[in-house]
Amino acid sequence: MPPIRGVRLATAEAGIRYRGRTDVLYVELDEGTQVAGVFTRSRCPSAPVDWCRAHLPGGAARAVVVNSGNANAFTGLKGREAVRLTAEIAAEAAGCRPEEVFLASTGVIGEPLDATKFRGVLADCAGRARPDSWLDAARAIMTTDTFPKIATRRVRLGEAEVAINGMAKGAGMIAPDMATMLSFVFTDAAIAAPVLQQLLAAGAEKSFNCVTVDGDTSTSDTLLLFATGKAGGPAVESADDPALQPFRQALDDLLVELAQLVARDGEGARKFVTVEVSGAESDRSAHRIAMSIANSPLVKTAIAGEDANWGRVVMAVGKAGEPADRDRLAISFGDVRVAVEGARDPAYSEEAASAVMKKDEIAVRVDLGLGGGKARVWTCDLTKAYVEINGDYRS
Amino acid sequence: MPPIRGVRLATAEAGIRYRGRTDVLYVELDEGTQVAGVFTRSRCPSAPVDWCRAHLPGGAARAVVVNSGNANAFTGLKGREAVRLTAEIAAEAAGCRPEEVFLASTGVIGEPLDATKFRGVLADCAGRARPDSWLDAARAIMTTDTFPKIATRRVRLGEAEVAINGMAKGAGMIAPDMATMLSFVFTDAAIAAPVLQQLLAAGAEKSFNCVTVDGDTSTSDTLLLFATGKAGGPAVESADDPALQPFRQALDDLLVELAQLVARDGEGARKFVTVEVSGAESDRSAHRIAMSIANSPLVKTAIAGEDANWGRVVMAVGKAGEPADRDRLAISFGDVRVAVEGARDPAYSEEAASAVMKKDEIAVRVDLGLGGGKARVWTCDLTKAYVEINGDYRS
The missing domain is CATH 3.10.20.340 (ArgJ beta chain, C-terminal domain)
Known part of the structure; x- marks a missing residue:
């Protein structure tokens, strides 16, 4: 996986639930990063999904925190407090506002998540974050997955050569509406958030919403797309811009590849x-x-x-x-x-x-x-x- | 299980698929028997379901033939021919018209059913049919069931003391719309077919349509209710007749008992x-x-x-x-x-x-x-x- 300009990653062992393995992914994004997201259609979404939905309209992202082991779903008021505290700890580490931090959690539903465990851990991650830790990142967000899931594409956008890297996790509780489990896609392309959102929504429809393992839709399904704009060139401001076509195709392809990896790694699957x-x-x-x-x-x-x-x-x-x-x-x-x-x-x-x-x-x-x-x-x-x-x- | 006046049963080994066990149930019904039915909502119903639906409006039944081992579903023109031939063989045995014979098949889908195997077998059944073979009957229609499913009720209808006997089979491919698998209920009550149909449709809604094993709706789900009228008294001609209330309650109870037996015997179920x-x-x-x-x-x-x-x-x-x-x-x-x-x-x-x-x-x-x-x-x-x-x- 090539680096993506403007994206740095680090993982850590926060001891949320698992022992002897990483369970937190921290991603730092350069200023100006645009974000788009597609989420579960569950009527009982997790606290992190609520948080992301609330802050997506801002269109700006500076950090991502993903933990495995605990989904922080159906955790009531405590869940909302855990989300806020996580965002605050990450914002301090990244030097941004909590509203610019995007969060996802995966693992057990219904158990309170102790966000104080992120204290120190995320600041340490910020100090260590590097542009080339993609495989480690994909490993840190795994639960019952048997292999890390990553994919990459390189494509031209106007005058710029841009890259797209994506990772996904998910093996069970997978059904569309939308089917993702967790997936995070990063590009250095310069694309405005509203355009990014249109591209992502259309791409999810043909990829993550076409995969199922068990028909059980998670409370936590989250697909986020971040565009740092560091590849240069003017930001694409319209989804109808003809220069977008190769990027759109590459993004769609990458989403299909990630979605297929999820089905391939379906819990207990042999075929x-x-x-x-x-x-x-x-x-x-x-x-x-x-x-x-x-x-x-x-x-x-x-x-x-x-x-x-x-x-x-x-x-x-x-x-x-x-x-x-x-x-x-x-x-x-x-x-x-x-x-x-x-x-x-x-x-x-x-x-x-x-x-x-x-x-x-x-x-x-x-x-x-x-x-x-x-x-x-x-x-x-x-x-x-x-x-x-x-x-x-x-x- | 008490006998039901006007109902005689026999089972046989027709060698449809299984070896060393009965696989055909033949039921003979006295003249004047009224019939009601509820069927699968599958858009690809089996040939026997098509047959029953076509002849239900007649409201009259004189014989029932059920085989296990082959569902005669998705068998095309051959399936329709097999149904017609089975009805003709049964009609000859029972001394009635083919349109008065009701049919159900359960087992493998997509394999042609060789109805010539019923030749001789059904005539022999007619000679042996007895009013007291309920458990044998329930056994002959089993596929992956681990136990035969029967239930009985005794209730007053106007001046008459009537009995209701029911049997069911089903353990997998069970989901509502409607969920039954196969179930056959017999009573000696005197109730006109249109009233019987209202009672059965309402009862199925609260019983077989409230049970699921795997969410997979069969192509063959069939629930039939036969009323011989041999308990005497004038036939009930209206579903609003207040005398019906105890019967309605007893029928509903019996349908719930049978439906629960199906869930209890769900394939591989321990709970x-x-x-x-x-x-x-x-x-x-x-x-x-x-x-x-x-x-x-x-x-x-x-x-x-x-x-x-x-x-x-x-x-x-x-x-x-x-x-x-x-x-x-x-x-x-x-x-x-x-x-x-x-x-x-x-x-x-x-x-x-x-x-x-x-x-x-x-x-x-x-x-x-x-x-x-x-x-x-x-x-x-x-x-x-x-x-x-x-x-x-x-x-």
Whole structure:
């Protein structure tokens, strides 16, 4: 990962919950940094999400603090106090106002977060922050993740050569609206906050909102995009600026890469699954059907069992509540068509279908035969390990 | 189970899929039997569901044929032919018209059902049918069920003493709209078909549509109610007839008992879970929130792990998309209140909460503090055994 001009990172062990590993990420941003954000649609969002939403309209950011181990969600008044105290400690370390500090927490819900643990720790981080600690940063924000998730792009914006670095964490409690878990993206491009917000919202729709592990939407989902402007050139002030196109494409690509990494690392997952729906009445309808398939425990356990059980795909199409005509459905696993016109493909080969199911990456394709609507979402299989991980997480 | 006047049952081994067990239930009904039905809301219903829907308006039934092992769903033209042939074979055995035969199939989806296997078998059943084979009947329709599910009630209807017997099967692919799997209820009461239909639709709403195992709605869900009228007395012709009240209550009770048996026997389940939501803006909103909790993999795995993880309950409330105010939420496991006013209960005792979680039957109670809406649904925990059962069902 290349450095991003205007961005310095440091991690620390604050002892929030884990022992013997980093659990705090501190990011310092140069003055003038613009920020955009997309958050969970949960009706019970975490205290840090409330904080970010409240201060996003300011459009300015100077620091980011992320902790793992405790989500500071459903922590009532204490949670709001913990957020304020964290922002104050970080503001002092970064030399900015608390309103310019953006926060995210991930981990257990419902346990009070002791923000006094950040005292000293964040000031120390500020002293050590460096432009090249991306992998360490991605590691510090992990919970049940099995690997750190980072991605980078380099692209031209007008006269400037700009870079985009992103990191994400998330493995369970992942479903769109929006599906992120936590993801932080940084660029040295000069783009005004309102434009940044439009780019991010559109990009999230096609990436993090197209990934699901278990259909459970977190209270804490947070995707933040920071633009330091240090690459130079005049700031882009309009989302219609044609010079934005390569940047938009690079950002979209990077968001898709990060979102896919989340599905690949789904709790207990052994297979990465792409669900493609075509021939729906609309894209929206296709998306709902794709999500119904991707969230179905019976489809996901069949994939875990390497069973080409297309009957369960039919079930999931049927339960989505969207227009579907049983007798026009065609279903493929990978390139093997298993069903057509509402019945088993006459050319069906159990052997060919089984060979597809044994792969690590599987595409489930459904053609509804009704219209031009299509969608693609990503998920993983449902294994015994998912149950094991989640049957004993809190204690 | 007492006999129901006008109802005779027999089971057989037709060798549809299983070996060494019965897989066909044949029920013969006296002339004049009225019928009502509620079916899956799947947009891809099975061929037998199409058949029943088409012939329900006739209101008359003389025979029922149920097979396990093959759902005859997503079987295209062959599926429709299999249904017609089954009805013809049964009609010949029962001495009635094919339109008076009601059918249900359960098992694998997408595999052609060879209805010629019923030839001879159903005629033989007709010769052997007896009024007292209820437990055998419930066994013949099982798939992944671990026990047969039956219930009975005796109640007064006007001057007559009537009986109601019901059976159900279902353990997975169970979610409302409607949730049944297969259930068949028989009474000797004299009630006209349109009245029967009103009673059954209302009863299903409060029973089978309040139970979920995995959120996956079957293509085959079928609930049928047959009334032979053999208890005597004039047929009830209006749902407003005050004489109906005890019968309505007994039917509702019986449907709830059967629905609960399905949740108790959820695939891989070790715990029976009641989710009660109160204080919602409406009953409908409460029901949606209760279902969001009951379908959440993270809530269900926490219960499997005997973890009083109320944070996940908050998550499930938040993702339901219904009005909720984080800071008014109260959550209890059994009688132990763990959270109040959006934070951990000051009197929270991990020991007391853990003691509740170790029980076989657990109530999860959520008070939203917003209004008078309430709902109750039933489900089970999500264990490794669920994944095991469903990762290797078809093959």
